[in-house]
Amino acid sequence: MTFQASHTRLTTASPESVWTRWTTAADWAPDDPGTEWAVFDGQVAAGETGHVKSAGSPAQRFTFTRVEHHAAMDLAIALPGGRLEILHSLAETPAGLSVTHGLLITGPLSGLYAAVVGRALARELPEVVRLVTLHALRA
Amino acid sequence: MTSTDPVPLPDYAGEAPGHGVERVDVVVVGAGLAGLTAARALTARGLAVVVAEASDRVGGRTKAREVEGSLVDLGGTFVGPTQDRIIALADELGLDRFATFDAGSNVISWRGAIKHYRGTIPPIGPIGLADIGRIQFEIDRLGRGIDTAHPERSPHAAKWDSHSLTSWLRSIHALPSSHTLMSIVSGTTWGCEPGEISFLQVLRYIAMAGGISRMLDTAGGAQEEHFRQGSWQVSARMAAELGDRVRLATPVTAVDWTDDGAVVTAGPARFRAARVVLAVPPALRARIAFSPALPTPYSALTQRWPQGILSKAYAVYEQPFWRDAGLSGQALADTGPVTITFDASPHDGSRGILLGFIGGDHARHWDALPPAERRIQALSSFAEVFGEKALTPLGFTDQLWAAEAWTGGGPTAAPAVGTVVSTAPYLREPVGPLHWAGTETAEAWTGFMDGAVRSGERAAREILRALRPFAEVAP
CATH class of the missing domain: 1.10.405.10 (Guanine Nucleotide Dissociation Inhibitor, domain 1)
Known part of the structure; x- marks a missing residue:
């Protein structure tokens, strides 16, 4: 059983500026009203780790699972009986730069996590993408 | 004296005649639907009227633009059942209406999923x-x-x-x-x-x-029809009838008044009148220096009825391609920036036109973006509900009502918590020779074009009763 959601927005911002927002830990909180802070333990590369603190919950350790320069950056948070993946992708299209943020919850307790945090996170996705692209435009 | 004779002008308080002061019976401030309706009604009864419009165009919160050969309404657009006054006025002026296209399924983008539905009830779960x-x-x-x-x-x-x-x-x-x-x-x-x-x-x-x-609603509701020639034509045709009585680019800056009349200053122009109709949004009344100052509740009203923030985006396509997919062109989205769309194609379907509304916080954010980013985000919203074809229009335009200097926002005023009880009594109650019009002052369909017309008619009736107490004035 899985729960997934995503939101895509087209923008005139450059791939470089969006990528910089994603790969700069200090930019996560300004780009996501639900995030208090984030730190990376090392480079932004698959297998590397970091910590993120969301409002109202303890800091979580995460692992970068996919990092493709100017294309994708995914990370995963292990949960008891489940796994939360935060997905980011970029694609240049004839109409503009397509920026997608998504989330995927898997595991035996995915239904519970979907109800507890997944739907709320999903509702925030459009605002997060709006802020990422807005701040990227200003870069 | 018959009811159509001009009213003899009293010797109003203030400056003596001459000195470049133009004498009229009534000055109307604002050449939107309300002001022009009042001016037209008063002129028809033989009164000498001047309409002072701050902007370089008439129409107020109605406005038109041509995009790739197609006319789009940038402001007030639709009319529907019981909006009898705007419809009657438009009929008089020779405008035609046609039904807003609503055949087929509507679309909702809700909680990350796209769903199609019929009727007015969106599928958001039981x-x-x-x-x-x-x-x-x-x-x-x-x-x-x-x-x-x-x-x-x-x-x-x-x-x-x-x-x-x-x-x-x-x-x-x-x-x-x-x-x-x-x-x-x-x-x-x-x-x-x-x-x-x-x-x-x-x-x-x-x-x-x-x-x-x-x-x-669309069918049976306020979005049921729109004007083939565009809603702005209502104002344009009234202004054409009024001729040089309408003075554009003439912002009124001061009104000196007594119980007997007023002197209205609009840049270098000055008008002496028995009555003044202020047909501007409540918040914009604050831009006029009244002497003596308006009673306190009227000043409070100007501060407490701020204009809303609404923007519109139009994309013009070769064809209304969504119709081929069985879609009505009407959509709701919980994502934005566009949250509601309509099919605003011409009556013959010769082009496909999507209209998107962007309001409140979405408009605050969207209005601040560069034009190219506004365009791509609006088209992205259209594409979310109608598919990739929406990304490649023949033409695109948008209208940011909050950026209109002489409108200050739209579509109407949004009075804040705790302000209506104390200020509403002063929305339309005249002060000496000063009468108030504008859709916010209407007693039906406030916020709509119909309310604007009704308010102009009511202001005209007030003045006719005051200046012609023995003439027959419609209730």
């Missing part, structure tokens, strides 16, 4: 539907008890005025889905977030429209 149903029932029920002309006299007026739409929804334990839907309604109806507007005004406004369904 619990969500039940909740929004009870909210609609309750708002309509409470609205029926509101004295729309004098909301301050309504039962529980102070209580409802102490609530915003948001706080009232919380008080009845509305579900998050209902908060989201009412946020979409608030953004496009009042150009504000539900937390910004007095719940008393919400009840009053919806009651004046005849209920939520009539206000929001």
